[in-house]
Amino acid sequence: MPSLSEETGGRVSMLMPGSTIGIIGGGQLGRMMALSARYMGFRVGVLDPTPNCPTGQVADFQITAEYDDKTAIHDLAVQSDVLTYEFENVDAGAIDEVRGITATPQGTDLLRVTQHRVREKQFINDHGTATAPWRAVNNFDELDAALGDIHYPAVLKTVSGGYDGHGQLVLRSDADLEKIRSRSDRGGGFPPSILEGFVDFAFEASILVSGNGKDFVTFPIVRNEHRNNILHMTIAPAEVSEHVAREAHELAIRLAKGFELAGTLAIELFITKDDQVIVNELAPRPHNSGHYTIEACSMDQFDAHIRGIAGWPLPKPKLLSPAVMVNVLGQHVEPTRALIATHPEWNVHDYGKAEVRHDRKMGHITVLTDDPAKTVADLEATGCWDDLKKKA
Template identity: 70%
Template sequence: MPSLSEETGGRVPALAPGATIGIVGGGQLGRMMALSAKYMGFHVGTLDPTEDCPTAQVADFQIVADYDDTAAIRELAERSDVLTYEFENVDADALDAVRDRVAIPQGTDLLRVTQNRVAEKTFINDHGISTAPWAPVNSRAELDAALGRIGYPAVLKTAEGGYDGHGQIVLRDASDLEQVWPDEDFPPAILEGFVDFAYEASILVSGNGEDHVTFPVVRNIHCDNILHKTIMPAPMDDGMQERARELAVALAKGFALAGTLAIELFVCADGTLIVNELAPRPHNSGHYTIEACDFDQYDLHVRGICGWPLAQPRTLTPAAVMVNVLGQHVAPTREAIAGHPEWHVHDYGKAEAKRDRKMGHITVLTDDAERTVAELDATGCWADITDRG
C-alpha cells in the first residue's frame, strides 16, 4: 500500500497518489468523488449493480453487483487500498467482514448510527445538541402514547431506510392515522414532532481522523421532500455560523470523522439551531462547493479518507446558488444553456431521465443570491417546482 508518512498521530494513515480508492455505490456522489480523486492521482474502482453507472463512467473499473453481495465487496476490497461509500444504505456487516483486507477510514459505527434514526437522534442528543422532540415507536399503542406526549402535528418515519420523503407519514391530526401501518406490518419507527422553523439549512464538516474543517452554512429549499435549491451563504449572523460550526465539529469528533459529513438543520426564528438528520458522506447541498470554494466537499472527503492534511476551505465568491435538475427539467435546461454562459452545468450521465430523479445540477456564482434565484426562476425551466412549491 503506497504511503506518504507514518507520523500521523490520530490521523488516518496517509496514502500516496497511485493508491486505489474503492467506492461502494455508483451514483452522482461517487462520480464527483471519483473526479476529485483522479485529479489527485488516485485510481478509482466502484461497485454498483447498474452497468456504466455515473461513477463507472469516470472510474478505472467497475464491479457490477448488488451492494450486499459479500463476494463482490470482498473483490473490491482486494483491489483497493481504501474503501468509502457514497450513500447510507450499505451493508455494514459486509464492510466489517473485509476490514482485515482494506482500510475503511470512515468505519462502520458512523454508518450504523446514520442508518437508524433512533440511534442517530440518540447520538446527537448525547452530544448535547438539540433535535426535534422524538420517540421510538414499534406499534400503534406506542404511537398513541408518543402522540400523547409530543402531540400533533408530527411525522412518523421508519427507523431505517427511506430517502427524499419515502417511508414517512405526516400526521396533522387524528384523521391521518388511517395511513399508519397495522400492527402486523408496523416496522421499527420514530415519531418526530414538528419544529416551527424559519428555514432549512445544512453544514458540511470534513475530517482526517484528527483535524476537522467546515464549510459555510447554506440555506436549502425543498419541494415534495426533494432538495430544489441551495443558497450560499445562509442568512445568519457570524454568531449563528459559529454555533453551527461548533456543533458540526462536536459531532465530527464524536465519530473521529474521516471524510465528509453533512448535517441538516432547522433554523428557528430566535436563532436556535436544531439538527434534523446526518448524512455520512458528501451531500446534495454541498454541490455548490465545486465552483464556489478552493477545496470542495469531494476534495476534502478524498483527502480525509486518504489521511492528507486539510485546509479550512475558502469561498471564492460572495454567494452561490445551486439548483437541482430533475428528470422533467433536463429538456428545458438543455435548451436554455445557450443563453446562460454563467451556468456551471453538471450532468450525471444517467441513462434514463425519470420524473423527480436527480439528473444533474446547475450552479451560479453571484454577488446577489436573491437576484440570481429570481433569474433562475424566470427561465421557466423549474416551473413545476414553482407551481408545487
C-alpha cells in the first residue's frame, strides 16, 4: 500500500506499477481508463452490476454489485490502492466511508459540486467564470419569480440526475409552464430544480483539464455537435480566435485549481457569436468529447486521468493531428461495421456492450485528417448516420 498524504486529502505521493486501481462503474469510460492503467503497469478492479461489463472485460477482477452497495464499495476499497469513478452519480458518502482504507485522490467535494447543478453553477461563478443566467427554483412561486428575471425561452432542469437531455424541459411560453403545472397536479411534484436562460451561441465546445492535485494541463478546445441531445461528433481542434482559446484554457486552469483536481475534468462550453466563452456543465471524469485524444494527442485523456490520480507528473499534451470523432450508437453498429473494410482511415473503437440498443453509445470512430471539413462530409456521406439527419 502506498503512503497517503493527509495534507492532500488522501492522495498518494506516487503510485507505483503493480498497485491496484479500483474503478466504480464499468462502462466505456471505465474500460478506457482500465486500458490506460494496464499499459502503465497497474492492476485494475471494477465495481459494476452487469457481469462481464465493458470494464470487467479488460480488468483483473470485477465485483458485481450495484453502485450504491456500500459493502461492495468497501470490498473494492480493501482490494485497491486508489479508487476512482467513471461517472458522477456515485454515492459520495460511501466514498467518504472508505477514505481511511484506500486513497481517493479526487476526493468527494468534486463529486458533490458536479452532482448538483446549483452548487456547480455557484462554484463556476465564484471562480470568475461566466455561465448562463440561472436561478434555483423549488416551487412554482420561485419559478414564476425566476422567469420574471430570466424570461422565455429558458430551460428547467432538475438539480441532480439526468444526462443526454434527461431531466430537462424547455420553456418557451406560458403554455409550456402550464404543462408543468398540470403534471404537478397529477402527482408529479416539483423537484428541486434550476432555471437557466438560453445562450445565443455560435457553437458548442469543450475543453479537458487534468491534474495531479498541484499541477494542471489542458487539452485543445474542440467543437461539438449534438443530435437529439446526444453528442454526435467532435472536431479537434475547434476553429476559434486566440482570445477564445486563451480564455478556455485559463478558465479550465482556474476551475482545476479550485478543485485541487486529481484526474481529468471535462468542461462543456458555449461559444457565442461575439467570442464569449460560457461554461455549460462540468463532468468530473474523462468525457465523450475527449475520445479523439487516444489517436490525436501525445497523451490521451485516460492516460492523463490515471497519471493524475496516481500522483505522476503530467506533461503538456500535444495535438499531433487534427481529428474528427463520431459516435456509433446502437442503430449505427451494423452500417459502420459493414464499411470497415473500405475505410482504412477509420480508427474503430467498440465498447464490448452485450446489448445493442437504439441511441445507446456502442463505440466511436476517430479519423486523423488534414482537412476536418472534408472528413466530416465524407463521414456523413456514408449514410451511416442518416437517421440523425432526419431527426435533427
